[in-house]
Amino acid sequence: MVALWGVSLLIEAMVSGELVYYWGTRRMEQRITKQSNHYIICGFGRMGQEIARQLTRAKQPFVVVEHNTAQVPMLESFGYLHVQGDAREDDQLIRAGIKRAKGLIAVAASDEENVYITLSARVLNPHLYIVTRSSQPQGETKLLHAGANRVFSPYIVGGRRLAQAILRPSVVEFLDTVIHGEHMDLVLEEVKVEADSPIAGQAMGEHTDVERLGVHLLGIARRDGHMLMRDLNSYAIQQGDTLILLGDPQAMKAAIIRLTGKAATFNELPEEAPA
Numbered sequence: 012m013v014a015l016w017g018v019s020l021l022i023e024a025m026v027s028g029e030l031v032y033y034w035g036t037r038r039m040e041q042r043i044t045k046q047s048n049h050y051i052i053c054g055f056g057r058m059g060q061e062i063a064r065q066l067t068r069a070k071q072p073f074v075v076v077e078h079n080t081a082q083v084p085m086l087e088s089f090g091y092l093h094v095q096g097d098a099r100e101d102d103q104l105i106r107a108g109i110k111r112a113k114g115l116i117a118v119a120a121s122d123e124e125n126v127y128i129t130l131s132a133r134v135l136n137p138h139l140y141i142v143t144r145s146s147q148p149q150g151e152t153k154l155l156h157a158g159a160n161r162v163f164s165p166y167i168v169g170g171r172r173l174a175q176a177i178l179r180p181s182v183v184e185f186l187d188t189v190i191h192g193e194h195m196d197l198v199l200e201e202v203k204v205e206a207d208s209p210i211a212g213q214a215m216g217e218h219t220d221v222e223r224l225g226v227h228l229l230g231i232a233r234r235d236g237h238m239l240m241r242d243l244n245s246y247a248i249q250q251g252d253t254l255i256l257l258g259d260p261q262a263m264k265a266a267i268i269r270l271t272g273k274a275a276t277f278n279e280l281p282e283e284a285p286a
Contacts, residue, residue: 040106043092046072047111053098053128054118055082058144058165062116063091074107099127101135109135117143117159122150126157133158198263201232202254202270210254210270215244226258226266 049072052059059075066073067089075091076098077083086093096103098119109115115132117125125143132139142161145151151162176183190199204211215221215228222228231239234251248254256266267273 039092043074043094043106043108046074046092046108048113049073049108049111051076051104051107051109051112051115051132052118053115053125054120055079055086055093056118056120058118059116060085062118063089074112076103076107099124099131101131104128104131104135109139112136112139114140114142117141122147122153126150126153129154129157129159196259197257198260199229200256200263200267202256202267204248204250204252204254205271206250208250208271210248211250212247214247215254220244221256221258221266221269224258224266224269225262226256228254229257230255 050066052062052066052073052075055063055075055077059077063073063075073092075086075093077086077093077095078097080095083093083095094103094106096106098104098117109132115128117128117132119125119128122145125145129141129143132141141159142163143154143159145154145162145164146166148164151164154162172183188197228243229240231243231246231248232253232255233239234249239246254270256263258266
């Protein structure tokens with residue numbers, strides 16, 4: 012009798028645990044299906060964790076795809092939307108909403124994995140902006156051929172940053188303050204010019220001079236890939252160009268409305284991010 016009672020308790024615990032897991036997974040899937048124009052982070056190692064923190068600070072929606080079950084408790088503790096599975100598989104990327112996503116960041120453990128992820132992502136969403144890392148020098152070319160828009164080597168980027176930190180410490184500190192928003196006195200933002208933007212086809216100095224609002228135009232990333240740094244007010248801005256702006260948050264909101272005709276949606280950062 013005691014044995015039967017023990018078995019029944021065990022079965023009840025197993026069933027209840029499975030139900031909790033099922034409903035938890037189901038709720039997660041429902042929340043992910045509501046996401047659009049979001050980012051997908053493939054890999055939740057140290058780099059993926061930092062990317063998730065930065066996107067959280069920027070109030071940007073994202074979904075993490077991670078195959079290592081040991082990372083799931085951390086994902087759940089932070090409340091991050093996630094898919095537990097291999098990001099190289101189309102089904103997992105589809106579960107993460109890749110066809111509705113804005114961008115994907117591939118930071119898996121190896122270049123080979125990142126190549127597969129990039130190939131799959133590019134096929135599933137040809138318009139996706141894909142950023143990935145490369146651990147090996149020869150990996151950059153492969154990743155670009157696979158469909159990545161930008162490829163970064165942590166060693167090269169880290170080395171350059173360390174060199175600049177010793178050569179130009181004040182410049183690095185200024186950029187950190189602006190980009191990472193430690194004090195929020197100024198924000199650095201980019202605005203892409205769409206076909207219906209009031210600025211399309213005009214020069215910045217003609218009717219939409221944002222300098223009067225207290226926002227500075229630092230550069231223009233042209234749609235052909237070239238970066239303009241001089242004579243910005245005389246250049247006729249084209250659809251597909253991206254304006255690089257610097258200013259205080261309130262002035263930036265007004266400038267974005269003037270330039271795009273739409274409400275500002277730039278990445279305001281809170282003072283502190285989750286640890």
